[in-house]
Amino acid sequence: xxxxxxxxxxxxxxxxxxxxxxxxxxxxxxxxxxxxxxxxxxxxxxxxxxxxxxxxxxxxxxxxxxxxxxxxxxxxxxxxxxxxxxxxxxxxxxxxxxxxxxxxxxxxxxxxxxxxxxxxxxxxxxxxxxxxxxxxxxxxxxxxxxxxxxxxxxxxxxxxxxxxxxxxxxxxxxxxxxxxxxxxxxxxxxxxxxxxxxxxxxxxxxxxxxxxxxxxxxxxxxxxxxxxxxxxxxxxxxxxxxxxxxxxxxxxxxxxxxxxxxxxxxxxxxxxxxxxxxxxxxxxxxxxxxxxxxxxxxxxxxxxxxxxxxxxxxxxxxxxxxxxxxxxxxxxxxx
Amino acid sequence: xxxxxxxxxxxxxxxxxxxxxxxxxxxxxxxxxxxxxxxxxxxxxxxxxxxxxxxxxxxxxxxxxxxxxxxxxxxxxxxxxxxxxxxxxxxxxxxxxxxxxxxxxxxxxxxxxxxxxxxxxxxxxxxxxxxxxxxxxxxxxxxxxxxxxxxxxxxxxxxxxxxxxxxxxxxxxxxxxxxxxxxxxxxxxxxxxxxxxxxxxxxxxxxxxxxxxxxxxxxxxxxxxxxxxxxxxxxxxxxxxxxxxxxxxxxxxxxxxxxxxxxxxxxxxxxx
Numbered sequence: 001x002x003x004x005x006x007x008x009x010x011x012x013x014x015x016x017x018x019x020x021x022x023x024x025x026x027x028x029x030x031x032x033x034x035x036x037x038x039x040x041x042x043x044x045x046x047x048x049x050x051x052x053x054x055x056x057x058x059x060x061x062x063x064x065x066x067x068x069x070x071x072x073x074x075x076x077x078x079x080x081x082x083x084x085x086x087x088x089x090x091x092x093x094x095x096x097x098x099x100x101x102x103x104x105x106x107x108x109x110x111x112x113x114x115x116x117x118x119x120x121x122x123x124x125x126x127x128x129x130x131x132x133x134x135x136x137x138x139x140x141x142x143x144x145x146x147x148x149x150x151x152x153x154x155x156x157x158x159x160x161x162x163x164x165x166x167x168x169x170x171x172x173x174x175x176x177x178x179x180x181x182x183x184x185x186x187x188x189x190x191x192x193x194x195x196x197x198x199x200x201x202x203x204x205x206x207x208x209x210x211x212x213x214x215x216x217x218x219x220x221x222x223x224x225x226x227x228x229x230x231x232x233x234x235x236x237x238x239x240x241x242x243x244x245x246x247x248x249x250x251x252x253x254x255x256x257x258x259x260x261x262x263x264x265x266x267x268x269x270x271x272x273x274x275x276x277x278x279x280x281x282x283x284x285x286x287x288x289x290x291x292x293x294x295x296x297x298x299x300x301x302x303x304x305x306x307x308x309x310x311x312x313x314x315x316x317x318x319x320x321x322x323x324x325x326x327x328x329x330x331x332x333x334x335x
Numbered sequence: 336x337x338x339x340x341x342x343x344x345x346x347x348x349x350x351x352x353x354x355x356x357x358x359x360x361x362x363x364x365x366x367x368x369x370x371x372x373x374x375x376x377x378x379x380x381x382x383x384x385x386x387x388x389x390x391x392x393x394x395x396x397x398x399x400x401x402x403x404x405x406x407x408x409x410x411x412x413x414x415x416x417x418x419x420x421x422x423x424x425x426x427x428x429x430x431x432x433x434x435x436x437x438x439x440x441x442x443x444x445x446x447x448x449x450x451x452x453x454x455x456x457x458x459x460x461x462x463x464x465x466x467x468x469x470x471x472x473x474x475x476x477x478x479x480x481x482x483x484x485x486x487x488x489x490x491x492x493x494x495x496x497x498x499x500x501x502x503x504x505x506x507x508x509x510x511x512x513x514x515x516x517x518x519x520x521x522x523x524x525x526x527x528x529x530x531x532x533x534x535x536x537x538x539x540x541x542x543x544x545x546x547x548x549x550x551x552x553x554x555x556x557x558x559x560x561x562x563x564x565x566x567x568x569x570x571x572x573x574x575x576x577x578x579x580x581x582x583x584x585x586x587x588x589x590x591x592x593x594x595x596x597x598x599x600x601x602x603x604x605x606x607x
Contacts, residue, residue, distance in 0.1 A: 005445045086423035216442065223434055225423040233384050234490060235410030235438030280424035283445070 005283065012284045016274075016291035023295040024068055028060035030302050032309060059195060066194045066259055067301045067315070068294035071266055073207060073256035075274075075293025076214055078267025079285055080249035083221035084242060085151050091267045092253040095158030095246075096134040098262035099165035101254060102188055104130020105261070106169055109183050110176040123187065124199065124258040131254035134161055139246060149242040151228075190263030190316025192301050199259045206255035211290070213248035217241065218283040225280070263297070263316045265323025270296055272330055336361055337413070337501055337533065342382055342392035352378045354557040355392065360535045362499060365527055367548030367565070368537040371578055375557040376537035380505050383535065384415045396501075410438035414487035416504040420479060422471055428482050429467045432457055435490035449494075457488040460530070461522060477515030480507060481522060491532070499531040506537055516540075520547050541582075545569055545593040553577050569593055575601050 029037055033055060039045070040056035047053055077092040085094070092098070107113070108126035117125040141157040142149045176184060194200075220241035223231035232238045256263075270293045271285065278284040297315070300322065304315040337360040345351035352375045360366050360383075368376050381387045383394055385401040394401045401409060414435070422431070432454040433446050440446065446454075458464040461481040466474065471482065484502070491500025504523075508516040524547060527534055538544050544551060544565075551568045553560040555577055561568050574582045574595065581598040 009445075083423070088424065219437065219440075222426075222430075223437055225426065226420060226431070226434060227417065229381075229386065230415070230417055230420065232386055232406075233410060233413075233415040234434060235407035237406060275424070279430075280426050281430065 005281070008278070008284060009287075012278050012288050013291070016288045016295070020068065020072075020291040020294045023298040024064055027064045027067070027298045027302050028056045030306060031055075031060060062197045062200065063192055063194045063301070064298055065197070065200050067192050067298040069200055069203060069207060070192065070256045070260040070263060071270075071293040071295070071297025072290040073210065073252040073293075074263065074266040075270035075289040075296070076211070076286055077249040077252040077256070079271045079274075079282065079289045080214060080217060080221065080245050080252075081267070082271060083217075083224055083282060084245040084249070085155060086224065086227075087155075088272070089268070091264075092249065092256075093162075093262060093264070093267070095154060095250070096138050096161030096165065097131045097250050097253045098257055099162045099169070100134025101127040101131035101257040102262060103165045103168055103172070104128070104133075105187050106172050106176075106184055109180050109187070110172055124202075127261075128254050128258040131250070131257060134165065135247070135250040135254070137161060142246075149239065149246060151242070154246070186314060187261045189314035190261040190319070191314040192260050192263075192297075192304075193312070194259070203255040203259050206251050210248045210252035210255070213244055214252075214286050214290075217245055217248070218281075218286050221245065221282040221286075222280075261314075261316065263319055265319045265327065266293055266297055269319075269323045269326050272326075336395075336397055337383060337535070338395045339379070339383060340393050340395065342379075342389035342394060344378060344382055344387055344389045346378075351390075352557050353382065353389070356554070356557065356559055357392075358552045358559070358562060360501060360533050362533055363527070363531055364533045364535075365523075365547065365549045366533075366535045367544035367551045368535065368554055369539070369541065369544050369551055369577070370554035370560075371539060374554045376539070376554055377505055379554065380415070380503050380535070380537050384413060384503055385409055386415075407438040410490060411493070411500075412491060413501040413503065414490040416480070416483050416487050416502065416507055418506045419476075419510045420483050426471050427467070428458070428463065428469050428471055428474070429454060431471050431482055432486045432489050435486040435488070438490065439493075450489075453492050453494065454485075454489045457485040457492065458482075460488060460526065461485040475515070476511050477518055480511065480515070480519060484519075484522065484526075488526075488530075488532075499533075501533045501535070502526075504534065504536040506539070508538065508540060508543060516543065523547060541569070541574070541578075541595040541597075545595060546590070566593060569595065575605065579606075581605055 029035060035052040035055050039052040074092050081090040081092055081094060082088050104126035105123045108122040113122040115122050138154060138157045138161055142154040220236055223234055223236045228238050271289050274285055274288045274292055278288050300318040301315045304313040304318045339356055339358050341355050341357050342353055343351050343355055344353040356379055368379055370376050382389055388402055396412060433450060436446050436450045458467060461484050463481050463485055466478060487502055507519055523534060548565055550563060551565050552562040553568060553573060560577055561573050569584055571582055571584055574580060579601045581601055583596045583598060585594050587594045
């Protein structure tokens with residue numbers, strides 16, 4: 001206990017903030033066409049005659065910002081789910097959110113739905129609706145027999161819903177033709193192939209609401225680590241904290257998945273790396289994970305765009321290749 | 336003063352666990368709740384802490400119904416030490432003790448120098464100051480229990496001198512071996528001597544309660560079998576009724592405390 005919490009908080013947010021900002025600025029510079037940061041930001045050349053600026057702001061920055069948003073939401077939602085379930089191995093997808101989203105996206109693709117809701121295309125909108133549906137079912141089950149939320153029921157209901165939705169996904173896939181199946185597979189791998197600001201702007205309100213709730217949740221999540229009963233006798237309203245945690249983290253996950261698909265491993269790799277650096281206090285882990293999650297996913301996306309250039313890999317492939325071995329290392333690591 | 340008046344409670348509408356229980360924990364009192372497994376000890380403690388609400392009867396703290404006291408205000412006066420504590424994440428000892436400061440802080444307020452001083456004073460009072468920077472998970476069972484007692488002390492303290500709060504301990508020795516049981520007993524006795532706190536403890540261990548508590552409440556099937564000063568309450572007849580065991584109650588020649596020697600299971604004749 002050398003530095004006070006206030007100083008550690010400042011050091012953590014500044015440190016990880018600089019990392020995230022650096023990722024946002026440098027990632028758009030990388031790609032098949034080389035561009036210069038100075039020319040992209042030059043005011044001497046009109047925008048319409050400045051290919052560097054056009055590539056930076058129109059072709060690559062939206063994708064980078066989408067990566068930042070998705071990475072930061074999945075990482076911080078992972079922290080909240082781990083705290084809520086008192087289980088360091090929980091992920092944003094443990095409780096059925098992603099399976100519901102996948103089913104929604106699948107239905108939209110397979111049956112060729114073509115509506116737009118608030119600037120979202122059919123697949124993202126349907127995936128968001130699917131995730132909300134899955135969350136509602138799991139939540140209702142976990143509350144059915146308890147005044148608060150039963151985390152055991154949450155876990156079992158979530159895992160069961162995951163399996164059930166996966167079965168439905170296979171069933172729906174039976175009706176898809178070859179090109180639809182390809183699109184579905186691509187979506188399920190998680191991909192940030194985005195070239196407009198619209199998805200980010202549409203998701204932003206959900207993101208801001210979730211972040212505000214996360215800020216309030218930091219200390220309650222610390223207390224929940226002691227156990228539900230102990231948290232309650234220290235003055236925490238456990239039922240309210242659990243509900244807020246489940247709903248806000250699910251909302252963040254649903255928004256992230258509607259933008260980038262179910263990109264795996266971010267929600268578990270980032271929180272664990274962050275805990276190794278800043279310790280277990282959620283008041284440090286949450287902001288650090290949100291910022292580092294952004295930087296981490298942007299980095300993975302740069303790799304996805306470049307390692308097999310000109311072919312672009314779905315970023316979910318990269319996060320899984322990095323995250324899988326890391327996860328196993330965590331499991332066998334000496335404590 | 337913590338009082339339970341004729342409280343009744345059952346989980347999810349099943350058979351009541353508590354069937355009209357009354358007890359007093361006076362200021363600076365040391366009350367043991369004694370009974371066999373399943374007698375309702377833990378539930379009684381949870382009701383006293385305000386964690387479960389009795390379906391009838393009331394729990395009063397200084398004359399106010401605990402159900403009407405805001406949970407943070409209640410937590411500043413009364414803390415609970417559970418049987419065992421397992422952390423979900425790798426917190427240090429000082430972080431665990433500082434969690435006791437939760438009910439003293441505003442929503443986004445962080446612990447200040449005063450809170451740190453209170454936490455350190457609580458660690459010192461439980462003899463665990465040198466463990467401050469250790470990871471909680473690496474401690475022995477006895478050390479963990481002392482740190483949780485420190486966290487409870489920090490919770491009921493308004494300043495570095497602990498105020499007149501109440502500590503509730505739920506079978507605190509159930510997971511401890513003999514040396515740690517004695518150590519915890521010595522700690523609780525010394526806390527009681529030095530600090531203006533009241534302690535209520537649930538246990539099924541007759542000798543632990545006899546050596547430690549000034550007053551006892553004997554609980555059987557959710558009802559009070561007897562209550563009062565330890566020396567008056569513990570008789571062979573009552574122990575037979577409570578545990579269905581024949582026992583001899585004597586006074587230890589060295590310590591002068593009551594000592595219970597279980598002899599055998601009660602028989603049909605001895606019960607009559």
